[in-house]
Amino acid sequence: MNFDTSIPIYLQVGNDLKGKIASGQIQPGEKLPSGRELAQQYQINPNTAARVYQVLEQEGICETRRGLGTYVVEEIGMQQKVREEMARDLTRSFLERMRALGLSGEEIGKILKEEENR
Amino acid sequence: MNFDTSIPIYLQVGNDLKGKIASGQIQPGEKLPSGRELAQQYQINPNTAARVYQVLEQEGICETRRGLGTYVVEEIGMQQKVREEMARDLTRSFLERMRALGLSGEEIGKILKEEENR
Amino acid sequence: MNFDTSIPIYLQVGNDLKGKIASGQIQPGEKLPSGRELAQQYQINPNTAARVYQVLEQEGICETRRGLGTYVVEEIGMQQKVREEMARDLTRSFLERMRALGLSGEEIGKILKEEENR
Amino acid sequence: MNFDTSIPIYLQVGNDLKGKIASGQIQPGEKLPSGRELAQQYQINPNTAARVYQVLEQEGICETRRGLGTYVVEEIGMQQKVREEMARDLTRSFLERMRALGLSGEEIGKILKEEENR
DNA sequence: GTGGTCTAGACCACT
DNA sequence: GTGGTCTAGACCACC
Numbered sequence: 101m102n103f104d105t106s107i108p109i110y111l112q113v114g115n116d117l118k119g120k121i122a123s124g125q126i127q128p129g130e131k132l133p134s135g136r137e138l139a140q141q142y143q144i145n146p147n148t149a150a151r152v153y154q155v156l157e158q159e160g161i162c163e164t165r166r167g168l169g170t171y172v173v174e175e176i177g178m179q180q181k182v183r184e185e186m187a188r189d190l191t192r193s194f195l196e197r198m199r200a201l202g203l204s205g206e207e208i209g210k211i212l213k214e215e216e217n218r
Numbered sequence: 219m220n221f222d223t224s225i226p227i228y229l230q231v232g233n234d235l236k237g238k239i240a241s242g243q244i245q246p247g248e249k250l251p252s253g254r255e256l257a258q259q260y261q262i263n264p265n266t267a268a269r270v271y272q273v274l275e276q277e278g279i280c281e282t283r284r285g286l287g288t289y290v291v292e293e294i295g296m297q298q299k300v301r302e303e304m305a306r307d308l309t310r311s312f313l314e315r316m317r318a319l320g321l322s323g324e325e326i327g328k329i330l331k332e333e334e335n336r
Numbered sequence: 337m338n339f340d341t342s343i344p345i346y347l348q349v350g351n352d353l354k355g356k357i358a359s360g361q362i363q364p365g366e367k368l369p370s371g372r373e374l375a376q377q378y379q380i381n382p383n384t385a386a387r388v389y390q391v392l393e394q395e396g397i398c399e400t401r402r403g404l405g406t407y408v409v410e411e412i413g414m415q416q417k418v419r420e421e422m423a424r425d426l427t428r429s430f431l432e433r434m435r436a437l438g439l440s441g442e443e444i445g446k447i448l449k450e451e452e453n454r
Numbered sequence: 455m456n457f458d459t460s461i462p463i464y465l466q467v468g469n470d471l472k473g474k475i476a477s478g479q480i481q482p483g484e485k486l487p488s489g490r491e492l493a494q495q496y497q498i499n500p501n502t503a504a505r506v507y508q509v510l511e512q513e514g515i516c517e518t519r520r521g522l523g524t525y526v527v528e529e530i531g532m533q534q535k536v537r538e539e540m541a542r543d544l545t546r547s548f549l550e551r552m553r554a555l556g557l558s559g560e561e562i563g564k565i566l567k568e569e570e571n572r
Numbered sequence: 573g574t575g576g577t578c579t580a581g582a583c584c585a586c587t
Numbered sequence: 588g589t590g591g592t593c594t595a596g597a598c599c600a601c602c
Contacts, residue, residue, distance in 0.1 A: 102224030104220060105221060105223075106220035108578090110577085119319065122319050122320070134589065136589090136590095146579095146580090147579070147580085148577085151577095158394075164590065165587095165589085165590085166587085166590055168587070168589060169588095183319050183321070187321055187325075187329055190319075191329050194308060194309075198308060198309075200237065201240050201304055202242060208334075211309050215313060216313065216326075339459060340456060340459075341456045344591080346593090358555050359554055370575080371574080372573095380594090381595070382594095383594075384593060386575075387593095389575090400576095401575085402576075403601040404575085404602070405574060406575080419555050423557055423565050424565060426548065426551055426552060427552075427562075427565050427566055428569055431569060434545075436473065437476050437541055438537065443541075444545075444570075447538075447541050448545055448562075448563070451542060452549065452562075
């Protein structure tokens with residue numbers, strides 16, 4: 101994984117995990133890698149890995165059981181919620197960048213449809 | 219500017235310049251900073267800066283005049299062409315990421331309209 | 337300050353600060369010591385001090401302004417809210433220990449009144 | 455057991471034993487663990503363990519019989535006396551901390567009743 | 573100067 | 588083995 105220098109690593113890794121949960125690659129109730137494993141996988145410090153899970157836990161996406169590990173919560177609709185949240189973030193950033201190019205809403209819609217049908 | 223480790227810096231800087239041209243911040247015919255100036259502005263190596271202009275020249279966006287510097291070309295429609303190219307790149311990457319989340323074309327369109335009207 | 341080994345230091349320091357806020361020793365809007373100062377005052381590591389403020393911020397008690405410092409929020413009723421929360425915590429722990437001694441609610445009330453009038 | 459750094463360990467262990475006597479977990483006339491056993495149970499130094507019994511003996515709570523061990527005294531009302539003493543200590547410390555928060559006697563009584571009925 | 577992030581490595585409690 | 592806490596020290600961005 102390549103990290104953007106301007107965003108904290110723990111957020112980037114967290115977003116990566118959220119993407120996997122949102123897309124169903126990681127299922128509700130599933131056990132996430134241990135802090136040390138996560139640290140190895142992403143080549144980060146164990147403390148940073150722990151912080152990743154702290155954030156996800158705070159967002160109600162996963163829960164951690166001492167001595168056992170960290171698990172994706174099984175709450176109904178959680179996956180859908182995460183997916184929508186990420187989709188809106190992506191969309192907002194997309195619109196912002198398109199408008200910075202000087203494109204109107206109509207133009208954006210037009211290009212989007214053309215590219216969709218490729 | 220924050221560089222993404224996974225993409226060559228000269229491409230990232232080139233894209234930044236293209237964005238400024240596409241949005242009109244830099245006008246056709248305008249003189250671009252010298253290689254050394256560019257290197258300072260973006261805190262990059264002068265060799266990398268030179269490569270940035272090589273790429274833009276190859277794409278027909280700017281031209282270097284011996285002893286004078288590098289200028290944005292004045293060809294009619296160039297600005298429009300750059301803008302559209304960047305817009306399509308952004309859109310493709312946007313669609314790719316939205317689909318990776320498991321969203322259909324309809325859902326993407328729906329969210330886009332909602333966020334546009336905010 | 338003497339730390340109880342069984343409770344995280346960052347919670348104990350946080351509680352100490354909350355007590356000072358609840359009792360009015362620290363006023364709303366007031367600037368709290370910088371992380372490094374707090375670390376010196378309580379003889380703890382700067383990272384632990386930072387964590388203290390992270391917790392208080394999460395609880396909506398203080399807010400941190402980058403490059404400026406950490407401040408107690410000025411929201412109306414915040415002080416009262418913190419005071420009541422701490423009071424209830426103290427009371428619950430008191431009742432628990434009194435009952436562990438085998439005392440009934442009546443006995444507790446009786447002793448309390450006697451001690452109050454000393 | 456978790457020790458508070460600010461209070462001598464022999465007092466903390468002594469209080470723990472007194473609590474067990476007051477609540478009836480340890481009965482009058484019962485044999486207390488030997489000094490060495492106590493040291494192991496609480497993970498303290500045998501000298502400290504001996505000092506614990508010195509204090510309890512001085513307070514008239516237990517008595518040591520040469521070659522036999524240490525026993526809780528069987529005096530009538532002793533248990534009741536210890537219980538009341540501990541209860542008063544707890545209450546005094548409780549009142550002190552509640553008042554430090556700026557609470558009046560009435561407010562303390564009100565919160566106490568509310569928490570009792572939970 | 574401030575807070576924010578990251579690394580490194582230690583120790584503990586829980587299972 | 589797991590996560591939770593703490594220390595130590597580094598570098599960065601903001602003011």
